[in-house]
Amino acid sequence: MIQSATGPMYYKGVYHLFYQYNPYAAVWGNISWAHSISYDLVNWIHLDNALSPDDPFDINGCWSGSTTVLPDGKPVILYTGSDTMNRQVQNLAEPKNVSDPLLREWVKSAHNPLMTPVDGIDPKSFRDPTTAWLGPDGLWRVLDSRSKEPLHSSTRTGMWECPDFYPVSIDGKDGVDTSSLDKSTKHVLKVSFNDCDHYVLGNYMPVTDNFSVDSDFLENGSDLRYDYGKFYASKTFFDSGKKRRILWGWIPESDSTTDDIEKGWSGLQWKRSRCSVPKMSASRTRNLRVDLYLEVSGITASQADVEVSFDLSNLKEAELMDPSWIDPQLLCSQKTASVRGNVGPFGILAFASNDLTEQTAIFLRVLVIRADRCIRIPELQIDHSIVESFGGEGRACITARVYPKLAIDNQAYLYAFNNGTFDVNISTLNAWSMKKAQIVSSTKRRKPH
Numbered sequence: 125m126i127q128s129a130t131g132p133m134y135y136k137g138v139y140h141l142f143y144q145y146n147p148y149a150a151v152w153g154n155i156s157w158a159h160s161i162s163y164d165l166v167n168w169i170h171l172d173n174a175l176s177p178d179d180p181f182d183i184n185g186c187w188s189g190s191t192t193v194l195p196d197g198k199p200v201i202l203y204t205g206s207d208t209m210n211r212q213v214q215n216l217a218e219p220k221n222v223s224d225p226l227l228r229e230w231v232k233s234a235h236n237p238l239m240t241p242v243d244g245i246d247p248k249s250f251r252d253p254t255t256a257w258l259g260p261d262g263l264w265r266v267l268d269s270r271s272k273e274p275l276h277s278s279t280r281t282g283m284w285e286c287p288d289f290y291p292v293s294i295d296g297k298d299g300v301d302t303s304s305l306d307k308s309t310k311h312v313l314k315v316s317f318n319d320c321d322h323y324v325l326g327n328y329m330p331v332t333d334n335f336s337v338d339s340d341f342l343e344n345g346s347d348l349r350y351d352y353g354k355f356y357a358s359k360t361f362f363d364s365g366k367k368r369r370i371l372w373g374w375i376p377e378s379d380s381t382t383d384d385i386e387k388g389w390s391g392l393q394w395k396r397s398r399c400s401v402p403k404m405s406a407s408r409t410r411n412l413r414v415d416l417y418l419e420v421s422g423i424t425a426s427q428a429d430v431e432v433s434f435d436l437s438n439l440k441e442a443e444l445m446d447p448s449w450i451d452p453q454l455l456c457s458q459k460t461a462s463v464r465g466n467v468g469p470f471g472i473l474a475f476a477s478n479d480l481t482e483q484t485a486i487f488l489r490v491l492v493i494r495a496d497r498c499i500r501i502p503e504l505q506i507d508h509s510i511v512e513s514f515g516g517e518g519r520a521c522i523t524a525r526v527y528p529k530l531a532i533d534n535q536a537y538l539y540a541f542n543n544g545t546f547d548v549n550i551s552t553l554n555a556w557s558m559k560k561a562q563i564v565s566s567t568k569r570r571k572p573h
């Protein structure tokens with residue numbers, strides 16, 4: 125079983141990914157820090173586990189945490205240990221040999237635990253330290269899931285897991301280092317709860333350690349999420365090599381625990397940022413008649429990147445939006461891709477078997493609020509058992525897990541479809557095959573049974 129990414133980082137030309145891992149089973153338990161490295165964020169090498177639960181301060185699990193690269197360039201791990209009394213305490217670990225760019229061995233500090241839950245803090249809710257950042261006073265700061273003087277809080281949501289707190293530039297696209305005190309930045313506070321990663325934007329004042337949010341989703345419900353599907357306990361890191369911030373998330377399973385035990389694994393790691401993978405593109409524009417299934421051929425449909433936009437010339441025919449339709453997920457579960465509408469449903473069928481008995485529809489149904497001529501699915505990533513689809517000019521994302529039994533590898537097909545009453549035009553449709561990642565193991569990692 126693998127779960128949340130814990131300490132993604134870039135060090136001496138090597139990308140490191142640490143993540144929650146149960147070496148012995150496809151279900152949660154024996155929680156260790158697995159360690160994989162990459163030179164291009166596409167192909168990976170599994171190394172020996174960085175941390176295992178074998179000390180009093182983490183005997184019941186080496187839980188989530190983060191890595192921080194210190195000013196002298198040395199990386200350190202701060203992680204939560206579940207100790208002999210099942211308290212959640214914060215522990216430090218550092219590389220045994222900083223000159224090893226693969227950082228194959230990690231040593232736990234003799235001073236552990238560094239932080240224990242103080243009075244008034246529930247010892248079972250004191251976890252998941254963030255990447256630390258340096259204040260102007262030369263002192264390090266770190267966020268945890270619980271504090272007597274919280275940076276931000278909510279009366280509505282219950283405990284937050286896996287917080288992440290980082291600056292983003294407001295006048296450029298480059299990533300910013302976590303400790304940056306640059307004035308032209310805003311800060312993102314991401315917290316995980318209710319199976320989703322929620323975030324707020326705000327201004328952080330490092331002198332007073334005050335964070336004033338622009339719009340408090342937690343209290344006014346304007347809920348901003350990284351993903352409205354299966355994406356949880358994510359972590360970002362600053363890639364100083366390419367001056368970008370990269371987001372890693374855990375894609376949980378949608379099947380049952382019994383299925384996971386039967387298939388022998390559970391959980392996937394997913395990186396969200398453009399990766400420069402060689403692509404072959406097939407592009408076409410054309411009329412998408414009603415009841416037409418237009419195959420997108422010439423690509424590996426089981427592992428593809430798709431961009432598609434539609435030109436809607438007959439918006440006046442679109443159905444009226446009923447004001448009671450306020451829950452998009454409920455609406456989509458009722459008005460599925462096979463329920464005919466006026467303008468739509470139309471879109472893409474991923475993981476389609478050649479007889480269409482298996483299919484995963486990523487679709488649009490136009491309900492009149494205002495007459496936008498062009499409507500896009502700006503990006504769709506398809507990867508064996510994951511569909512990641514973006515909308516709202518890329519600001520909204522829904523990630524879903526799919527378990528095809530027929531539409532696998534070269535038996536998977538990709539179609540554009542239209543189950544509406546009126547034709548729509550495809551104004552752009554680009555699709556690329558994604559190169560298969562090479563995953564090798566340089567360790568005697570046990571196969572979960």
Ligand code: DQQ
Nearest residue numbers: 144187188251285286357
């Ligand atoms: N999983 C970890 C915790 C964290 C949770 C334990 C997130 O540290 O809060 O495996 O899924």
